[in-house]
Amino acid sequence: AQKVTQAQTEISVVEKEDVTLDCVYETRDTTYYLFWYKQPPSGELVFLIRRNSFDEQNEISGRYSWNFQKSTSSFNFTITASQVVDSAVYFCALSEYSGGGADGLTFGKGTHLIIQP
Amino acid sequence: EAGVTQSPTHLIKTRGQQVTLRCSPISGHTSVYWYQQALGLGLQFLLWYDEGEERNRGNFPPRFSGRQFPNYSSELNVNALELEDSALYLCASSTMQSPRKTQYFGPGTRLLVL
Numbered sequence: 601a602q603k604v605t606q607a608q609t610e611i612s613v614v615e616k617e618d619v620t621l622d623c624v625y626e627t628r629d630t631t632y633y634l635f636w637y638k639q640p641p642s643g644e645l646v647f648l649i650r651r652n653s654f655d656e657q658n659e660i661s662g663r664y665s666w667n668f669q670k671s672t673s674s675f676n677f678t679i680t681a682s683q684v685v686d687s688a689v690y691f692c693a694l695s696e697y698s699g700g701g702a703d704g705l706t707f708g709k710g711t712h713l714i715i716q717p
Numbered sequence: 718e719a720g721v722t723q724s725p726t727h728l729i730k731t732r733g734q735q736v737t738l739r740c741s742p743i744s745g746h747t748s749v750y751w752y753q754q755a756l757g758l759g760l761q762f763l764l765w766y767d768e769g770e771e772r773n774r775g776n777f778p779p780r781f782s783g784r785q786f787p788n789y790s791s792e793l794n795v796n797a798l799e800l801e802d803s804a805l806y807l808c809a810s811s812t813m814q815s816p817r818k819t820q821y822f823g824p825g826t827r828l829l830v831l
Contacts, residue, residue, distance in 0.1 A: 611759035634820050643805055691760065695818055704750055704762030704775060704818060 602627045604694050606708035615715050619635045621677045622710045623692030628655075633676045634668065634692040634703065645691070651675060662696055679713075718744065721823035723808050729829045730798050738793040742810030748772075749791040750811070750820055751783060755804035763806075766791055767813075771782045795828075803830045 603626040615621050625634065630655050632703045636648040649659060651668050659666050679686055693705040722741045730736050744747050751763040762775040766785035774781075782797040789810075797800055803825050809820035 613782075635819070637822070642824065643807075643809060643827070644824040647819060647821055650723050693760075704752075704765055704773060705760075705798050706762070707760040 602629075602691050602694050602706045603674035603694055604706055606711050608612075608689075608711045609709065610712040610714065612716060614713040615684055616681050617714075618678060618680050619682050619713065621679075621692075621713065623675045623677065623708060625673050625675065625692070625694050626646075627673075627694060627696055629696040631696075633695045635695070636666065636677050637691045637693060639689045639691060639710070641688075649675075658712050680687075681684055682715045684715050684717050686715060689713070721808055721810050723736045723806075723823040723826050725780055725826060726739035726824065727829075728826045729811045729831065731831050732798055732800060734798050734830075735792065735796045736828060737805050737824045738739065738795075738808075738828075740793070740810075740823060742791045742808075743812075743821055746821075747789055748813070749785055749789065750809040751791070751793045752809065753777075753804045754807060754825075755801065758804075763795065764788060793801030798830045799813070800830050803828060 611685050627703045632653045634651045637645040649666055656668050665678045667676045689710045691710045692708045695705050724739045724805055748767040748777050750765050752760050754760045764783050766771045769785050783793040785791045805825045808827045809822045811820045
């Protein structure tokens with residue numbers, strides 16, 4: 601069965617610091633998808649990024665970057681020059697390929713990121 | 718383009734009652750997913766509907782059920798409510814077109830069972 605572990609339950613940094621959120625996953629499938637979502641206090645999950653298992657290229661989007669390493673089953677998320685608006689709970693999630701279907705996501709427990717001004 | 722919408726935003730029910738939550742997917746999306754986010758339990762997959770059929774369900778009892786309508790909107794029904802059903806219920810939708818398997822979430826329905 602698949603599993604996602606986010607070992608950091610809460611991280612607190614001062615604005616403008618860089619911060620990395622860790623995500624480690626377990627799956628028996630060779631084809632799978634990894635995601636990061638942001639959940640602000642309002643509760644809605646905001647999609648940030650999707651990665652396919654066969655695409656290990658790292659990605660940068662503005663202040664956000666993601667490091668996908670199959671060898672260590674990790675998909676870490678870095679925020680550069682953090683801002684107060686980045687404060688939220690961040691979830692890493694995994695979806696296994698199910699023969700043409702799109703299965704339910706398995707989420708980690710989430711990391712509560714607090715950016716102090 | 719409108720996002721995923723859910724109704725109602727908040728609900729208060731008493732133990733033993735029944736509740737129906739509603740979700741409208743993004744236009745063009747045929748898959749709808751339901752998740753429960755209960756305090757201390759994290760986000761858990763409940764149900765997946767696609768093209769009107771239930772495709773998969775998570776580890777939840779049968780009193781959690783739902784359906785998907787021809788316009789791809791969906792309902793989640795919970796019978797015989799228990800106190801531990803108090804949670805944020807999130808609906809998500811996705812398309813089989815590219816980018817597949819990306820689920821976009823609605824704002825959720827907060828259910829409180831007293």
